[in-house]
Amino acid sequence: MNISSLGTNSDESPFGSGLWEINPDVTQGTTMACYTTVEIDYALLNDKDLGSDKMVGLVFNPGNSPTGTYRWYLDSDIDTDPILMEKGITFQMVEDVAKMVYCDWEAATGIDFEYMGGIANGQVASDGMSVIQFNPINTLGLTTTRFSTNLCLDDEVFEERFTEADIELTTNSDWFVSLNNNIGAGQIDLYSVLTHEVGHAILLRHSMDTNNANGTEDDRTMFWQLDAEQSKRVLDNKTISGVQLLVERSQAAIDPVRCFNGFVLATNGGPCTTPVYEVHQSLCNFSLKGNIRTNKNSLRISVEDKIDNLKIVGINGSVFHDTQDLGRGDHEIPISNFKNGLYFVVVSCKGQLYTEKIIIQ
């Protein structure tokens, strides 16, 4: 039996997700006429070089992460890199985007990410720390995922364990570094690239079933290419389901008789510890910024001009907050008693209405 990718970037042995062809009878590369295709939703890392199809587990050594959170760092040299300085990219800008990206993954998969702040000297492959860094590499981004091998040959699911994943982003790109989505001509959206690379950092492989050549492009998070001006910030459900399976199996293997006895993995650690959105509205000269934490649930609105009215409305039309005449400055709107879910912020200014969707989680 031969299984081959219908896409062209099939250098992801043994499998990447996407559309694959199963051919029932192959003799030395000779293909018979009957075949069928199958759709593979996602692809997780394993160690093909060991001749094993077993998975790589996502658990942590309590010596590195006592509570089992996925700890990540950001290279503090960003603010002193001359190339990035010339482009106007700051540590703060990258941090805001990175926090949001990890927040998205956390909300979708349950993995409890923990931002550990800036770290000098960037990544070192053997230090056990997962670091985001800028380098003059020839691709937009790449992730070096490291895992320990030959751990538990008797386990039916796992044989390797994740130890760290360092993400490199190129200094050579015309990056768009913002939480808003107004990507300029020719710019590469850092949010989208980082979303993809964090996928690698939690052991996802590429999807590859379609390509630019035939006029369509795989819309999954782990498709291997991103075009200029393309926004790909929303995680797809197939990819999410793959990570959720990995998490479930990894946790199940934290068992006295299983592979990861003594290791830890924290999930469902609560709401994201990062802003969940930031919206700038130039028409009325105001910005919204969510700052949702377990101990600080608030929505901040920064107003340049006067706003006549601001309401927060539920999806059934119920009004949860109503404020008149917001003047210039920052205003904190408490939302700690709001239930998780979808809401609309409705702003009235200069005779016009502006509506922004927010999710409280």
Add this chain to the structure above:
Amino acid sequence: MKKQTVKLLALILVLFSLTQVGVTQNFSTDFEDHIRSAPTIVEGKVVSQRTIRNEENGNIFTLSELEISKNLKGNNEATITVETRGGKFEDITDIVSHTVNLSVGEEVILLLNSVENSSYFKILNGKFGKIRYISGNRKFHAIYEGNAETFRSKRELIERIGILTNNSFNINPVATETAFNNIIEVGELCFAIANPEPLFQTSQVAFDILIKSETAGLLFSGSEVVLKYPTNNLGSNIALNQNVEVNKEIVSENPEYVLTVEDLGVGQIMRLN
């Protein structure tokens, strides 16, 4: 378009096989730019690999020994070493996304640059530095990993690189040609088994192996046809035991074309060259 055909007559009890290839693709600007700008381009086969670890930063590298079959740009030794990121070193494995992977036995065309202060080479620009040969795919025989462009044959790919590098890698056209009608689908080069005829008096089966190209003027200089047969009534090693007879019927006038038969493996495979 005129078709070039080669017809072989084979006598054997059971033979079957069909290969289809196809799909044409325009050459992209990306491909051309990379071919033109690459300092070194080689075609070769990965014959061995080993890994090293940078003691300073802990990064793991794989060193692949590449046996060169053709220097497409630049002149290199018969074997070179290509350095790529990632690999397995002792009990640690690094997987590096968006970079090129090589494996032992793989046949590739690589766009290379020298590693500073080293005799090693590195692959240019990640996936933009690798063209991989494919076997068993119905649609293409080579892929440029940079932009996922495909090539329906090695000939098409090599000739294109020759044009871009001001080298002549073209295969000469045939002096004579013969066309025939067949149900074979379009393709750079297609094989089909046709016209089976049982010969009851001698307990044999005669059939034709048809080879066709859609490319006008293409010279057929040689190919492999691997065939699988049942051993319960044929026995093994049918070439050695002279249980197969192969004849040219209509062939090109290329004097380099030689018909040979040999056993492969444990006697269930035969190859025509």
